[in-house]
Amino acid sequence: MTNSTNWITVCQESDLVANSGVCALINEQQIALFKVKNAGQEQLFAISNWDPIGEANVLYRGLLCSVGDTVAVASPLYKQRFCLSSGTCLDSDDVTIKVYPIRLENQAVQLQVSQ
């Protein structure tokens, strides 16, 4: 449910790096934030920063890639790719990571986190 009360601001748009990632800490949870420039459009994504295969908080340091129409990040540890919009791992069927709703409100980057 999209309800403006639980959107929280994590940083400014200028803190993001085009076609790359940064990481935010919210309620002790690490969340990787990506800004992807695709055909003139800018899209934001937020996923868990925890790489469940490499077992480390590193996903924001991965390389962005497109696989057909899917936009994904490749873990810097062992290169498994995770879809930025669904969180599914493209290289391992039974692994999925959490994704978070993200939006831009007047230059502020906001996330919707469950309370």
Added chain:
Amino acid sequence: MSTSAQATNSQLRIVVVGNGMVGHHFVDQLIEHNTSVGADNSALHISVLSAEPRLAYDRVHLSEFFSGKSADELALTTPEYYQQHKIDYKLNAAVTHIDKVAKTVTTVQGEVLSYNKLILATGSYPFVPPIPGNDQPHCLVYRTIEDLEAISASSKVSKIGVVVGGGLLGLEAANALKEAGLETHVVEFAPQLMAVQVDGGGGRLLRSKIEALGVKVHTQKATQTIEAGDVCRYKMCFADGSFLETDMILFSAGIRPQDKLAREFDIAIGERGGIVVDNHCQTNIDDIYAIGECALWNNFIFGLVAPGYTMARVAAAHILGGDQTFLGADMSTKLKLMGVEVGSIGDAHAKTAGALCYTYENQASAVYKKMVVDSSKKKLIGAVLVGDTSDYDTLLQYALNGIDLPEHPEALILPASGGAKPGLGADALPATATICSCHNVSKGDIIAAFDGGACSLSDIKSCTKASSGCGGCSALLKSVCDAELSKRGVEVKKDICEHFAYSRQELFHLVKVGKLQTFDELLTKHGKGLGCEVCKPAAANILASVWNEFILKPDHVSLQDTNDTYLGNMQKDGTYSIIPRIAGGEITPDKLIVLGQVGKKYNLYTKITGGQRIDLFGARVDQLPEIWKILIDAGFETGHAYAKSLRTVKSCVGSTWCRYGVQDSVGQAIELENRYKGLRSPHKLKFAVSGCTRECAEAQSKDIGIIATENGWNLYVCGNGGMKPRHADLFATDLDTETLVKYIDRVLMFYVRTADRLQRTSVWMENLEGGLEYLKQVVIEDSLGLGAELESQMQVVVDAYQCEWKTAIENEESRKRFRQFVNSDKADTNIVFVEERQQIRPATPEEKASFTQQQQAKRIAVELV
């Protein structure tokens, strides 16, 4: 050492005497058979009795023991492999008795084994001429690993060495002595060297080439006695009254079949030795076979490994009920002796009635070639090549397959003037043409393998084993495979990923020719999609090789692998390691202290790397800029350990300090490291410089290896240690520093331009059409006219060098990236260390779990208070 697996009564007991190259190949045939029928219900019980202290090794490449190959690396098999296949083997277990009636053999330890089939694969032994004094210390032979160990030991306490015998093996042995730093002589009874394989003309040229290398050749000398010397250990006295003083004598005067068991236990032998066998390799006694160098077929001993392998296959097939036959073998050879190429095919001496010769001799370039044709001038029956064996493969195919010669046969050996030579394309070969004689693979076998689903050269190599023996056929194999693939319409796809339909080499050209400066331009013009973890770092690497801009410039930052983005090597827990450059491995005590202080202050795990540097582990991403600031202020710069670029130039201490050094290897290493640091390349690059032939810096296992000589520097290229070791190729000798740098510039830039993504120089070389010779032409002779361009491109890269860490910490924007969180200064709580051997190491998941529990317990305790 031995294993045993009990034979059951129903099994056929096969006992193999001798575990040399051929004996092992025989065992391998049976293992293959066993595997195909399922080893557990196998009908065979195989015992191997070896006189040597180890299982079979590659005798053909025995001399590589001197250039650093270990016994393990020469091994053709392992105890585990034999155990796994239930081969019962015993080492140091020479067979001393055969009881043909009871069908048993007895080993030197007295152990008795019964057999249903007995295979004698006892090889041969070196012939030592009966010269008085030949049994003294430092009088040695060249056949086993133990022999080579003895030669090594002796050459350490000798200055002069003599090889008795100027045949193929003698010259190989002479090379070993020369490499060991001995003044080397070859004493030959005949009037020429390699009298079996080459004719008088070839022998003369061979001699002058070998003498030019500093080996002294004495022909027509018959040694009569070996006495105590006046200035050296020994004095060899010759029949003509002359003498030669020496410290060591190596006999290489031919081999004799090891037929002792046959002599003693009454198995037929030839007049001049050798166990007589028929076309199935059976001796005159039922159920006893002989194979390899101990076997005499049609009154002929085959002293090469390929015919031995054929015998092994024939004998194995016969025992298993097949009916292959051994009908002799081709004894043609191609080899390189002390850098001199020699080839001999068929009737090299033109002894066939009516034979005619074509001879080409070029004294200026030291090349000699002779073709022997039959009286009709239609068929090639023999050839001799010295100094240049590039025509060998073609000539051999004409000879072996009886292909009709072209109208002017001499064109086959004459240098091509203008147009190309009438080469024998792979298509001209009949299906029966043998491509790999070691593993008996014909062109037809290769075609059948393609029909059976093989799709590439490497598939063919693994399923037919072609080219995995002596390797002499690799160029021919490749051209047969290429021709076959293109016939099948297989276009070898080299696209680097779904975003670019180009190979790395093509992308390089697109960037350079189109003057493209960013990935965006490249993608818009030539690609599709957003790019990926394959093409982005490859493009970043190409852009850096061409333009060498700061890799964290906003245009490039999103392309880099994490190691390049954070200018460090990511470890398993997400922390980084830090390796500052220590050029040539030279470091002042003050700088060492700084490294110690940094390690201590940030509690980093410290370790010395293989490249003579110091690695500091366990730095969090947010600590990196601070740490590097301290290092840069102390005069360090980035070591590029994270990058696909030059890592280190390893060096020994060189002539400045070392008693043996002949050049300043450390100074040279530092110069080179400073020149090439920062060169982004398809994969990492390692160099080493050794100050003398003792080679303490292990330069021959590096991409670029340099070894000092009295007169300058020898350059080796495309070596590799690591997962797939490759001995570097000697590229040029006695270079001055200017020429050395020029050649390295050219070799590296040519590699940077043409290699595939993540292709080390060793693999690049293996795949380079024309191989080492081609690279020499491009670099030394400038055959493509590219030399100046390659050098100037290198100069651009050298001039654009900057320490990436210095730029990164001075630049506010780049510095911002080095933090774990955009919205907090906290550190990643998943990074937890424990102590081991007085240093930190990452905690295991179990340790982390118990750590978290303790923390929680502490927190609760605090709240309760």
